[in-house]
Amino acid sequence: MSLKDLDKRMVTGPDGEQFEVDPMQDYFCGEVPKVHKASSIKIWENFLNWARSESLWILGYGTGCGAIEMRPLMTPRFDAYRFGVQWRPTPRQSNVFVIGGYMSVKTLKRVIRSYEQMQGPKFVLGLGSCTINGGMYWDSYNTINRLDHYLPVDVYITGCMPRPEAILAGVEELKKLIKAGKGEGQNKYAENFEWYKANQKKIIKNWDMPDYNW
Amino acid sequence: MKELLKDLTKRYGLSALYEQRPDEMFATVKKEDAVALITYLQGQEGFTHLVLLTAVDWIEDGQFQLTYMLNNPSKKVDLGIRVMLDRTDPVMESIHHLWKQAATYQRELKEMFGIDFPNSPRIDEPFILEGWHDIPPYRRDFDTKKYSEETYFPRPGRVTHDPAEYMKKKLYPEEGND
Numbered sequence: 058m059s060l061k062d063l064d065k066r067m068v069t070g071p072d073g074e075q076f077e078v079d080p081m082q083d084y085f086c087g088e089v090p091k092v093h094k095a096s097s098i099k100i101w102e103n104f105l106n107w108a109r110s111e112s113l114w115i116l117g118y119g120t121g122c123g124a125i126e127m128r129p130l131m132t133p134r135f136d137a138y139r140f141g142v143q144w145r146p147t148p149r150q151s152n153v154f155v156i157g158g159y160m161s162v163k164t165l166k167r168v169i170r171s172y173e174q175m176q177g178p179k180f181v182l183g184l185g186s187c188t189i190n191g192g193m194y195w196d197s198y199n200t201i202n203r204l205d206h207y208l209p210v211d212v213y214i215t216g217c218m219p220r221p222e223a224i225l226a227g228v229e230e231l232k233k234l235i236k237a238g239k240g241e242g243q244n245k246y247a248e249n250f251e252w253y254k255a256n257q258k259k260i261i262k263n264w265d266m267p268d269y270n271w
Numbered sequence: 272m273k274e275l276l277k278d279l280t281k282r283y284g285l286s287a288l289y290e291q292r293p294d295e296m297f298a299t300v301k302k303e304d305a306v307a308l309i310t311y312l313q314g315q316e317g318f319t320h321l322v323l324l325t326a327v328d329w330i331e332d333g334q335f336q337l338t339y340m341l342n343n344p345s346k347k348v349d350l351g352i353r354v355m356l357d358r359t360d361p362v363m364e365s366i367h368h369l370w371k372q373a374a375t376y377q378r379e380l381k382e383m384f385g386i387d388f389p390n391s392p393r394i395d396e397p398f399i400l401e402g403w404h405d406i407p408p409y410r411r412d413f414d415t416k417k418y419s420e421e422t423y424f425p426r427p428g429r430v431t432h433d434p435a436e437y438m439k440k441k442l443y444p445e446e447g448n449d
Contacts, residue, residue: 163401190426196416198408199400202423260422263402 063265085267090247093177095238102238109178110235113228116151116175117144120168121158123184123218135221142228148174153231156208158218159187159200165207166261172208173270177243180235182227183213192217206256209242209249272296272348275316283308287353297338297351305354306364309339313369317343318350321369324376326384330411333358335386339366356386365391383409 065079081087096102119127130137131144145151148171160168172179183204186192191202204210211234214227234240246253250269258264276296279285287299300308312318322340329336339352356363365388367374377388378398385407388394397403406413419425439446 163399166401190429191419191423195425195429196419198405198413198415198418200423202419202425206424256424261402262404 063267081267085270087267087269089250089269090173090243092244092247103236106236106238106240109240110232111141113142113153113180113231114145114151115142115153115155116148116171117146118148118154118168118171119157120160120164121156121185121187123155123157123187125157126184126218126221126224127155127157130221130224135225137221137225137228140225140228148172149176152176152179153182153228154179154208155182155184155224156188156204156210158185159192159194160204161199162201162260163199165201165257166266169207169257169261170266170270178240179243180211180231180240181208181242182224182231183210184224184227185219186215186217189213189215201260207253209245209253211240211242272346272350279308283311291351294347295349295351297353299353299355302354302356302363305337305339305352306366309341309352309366310369312341312350312352317345320344321366321373322349324366324373324380326380326386326409328358328384328409328411329355330358335361335384337363337380337386361386363388365389365394367391383407385410 063080065077067075068078069075078084096105115127117127119125127144129135137143142153152175154168154172154175156168172181181204183189187194187200188204188210191197191200194200195202201207212227212231214223216223219227231240254268272294276285276288276298279298280288283300283304285298285300287297289297291297318341320342322342323338324340325338327336327338335356335358337354337356339354341350341352342348343350354363361384363386365373365377367377367388374392374394375398377386377391378394378396380386381388381391381394382398382400382403400408405418408415408418
């Protein structure tokens with residue numbers, strides 16, 4: 058996609074009918090994310106949090122070398138499915154984004170799009186030291202240092218790379234956080250939306266997509 | 272291989288001949304003669320495989336060094352053709368007509384070193400970087416650490432240890448300072 062694809066244009070339909078398309082209006086939702094307030098009934102909210110914590114669907118998108126740890130995880134050796142997590146092929150079907158290690162600016166752009174397309178409530182796991190402080194790529198011209206400046210991270214899993222067991226522990230930790238009502242990454246993103254967008258746009262120089270595009 | 276190089280030296284004025292291994296030699300050629308030499312090697316001498324095309328930034332000499340690594344699959348020998356370019360005006364003739372894949376190498380060199388190859392296909396399109404505005408990042412005067420610190424919100428608290436000293440203290444703390 059380039060900036061030109063976002064221009065208004067006339068399109069011919071399959072039956073020869075001409076109509077105008079304004080991609081920014083017609084293809085994307087311009088509304089910025091909203092904060093979802095917790096229910097005022099404590100027991101109901103607790104029930105919802107329990108349900109959320111037991112319904113984790115990971116987006117199968119490997120962003121760095123850490124993605125290699127997902128293969129043993131989703132196969133019989135470590136079998137993450139017994140912990141109630143599964144991998145899904147598209148952002149719209151998933152609610153946990155595992156950032157697998159180093160992230161280049163180019164990848165970050167796709168990650169932001171995918172994250173914003175995911176259904177809420179959604180969570181982010183940062184894998185490995187690269188997402189925490191840049192890891193061994195901390196002085197690279199093309200990889201970010203701190204993931205939490207661009208996306209709200211719920212759980213960091215340390216290591217370079219973390220073993221599959223560590224990722225399972227991280228998932229368990231995420232479940233605990235959600236059950237305790239602390240899995241509020243999505244709301245944090247909505248509250249600090251402008252800050253996140255400013256950080257994202259600072260490094261993504263060719264911003265050729267709408268600000269919020271689910 | 273040695274006879275070939277002797278012959279080429281006479282005809283193309285090779286210099287700085289260097290034998291890495293009996294089956295791997297390097298030679299430097301003038302910028303104007305490079306494409307003619309490579310064309311001859313590919314067409315007449317059986318160097319039909321372009322292994323790689325890469326650049327080195329000799330910032331102290333004010334030069335870029337291009338290396339065309341050629342391979343002769345029947346004789347199983349490699350020949351590296353080096354070309355020195357002026358760093359202030361790095362332009363080189365394209366060889367995409369000899370190997371189509373050279374265009375990809377040339378796109379990368381344009382983006383990472385700023386070496387131009389006029390008329391090479393898609394040479395001005397971004398290759399890996401998107402929206403890069405600084406000087407090409409593989410040039411040695413590009414300070415990647417400074418750029419990273421200014422751009423990517425470094426997390427405070429990173430410390431650096433000398434690995435040898437650190438491991439000595441960690442593994443043998445009782446020995447103290449020797």
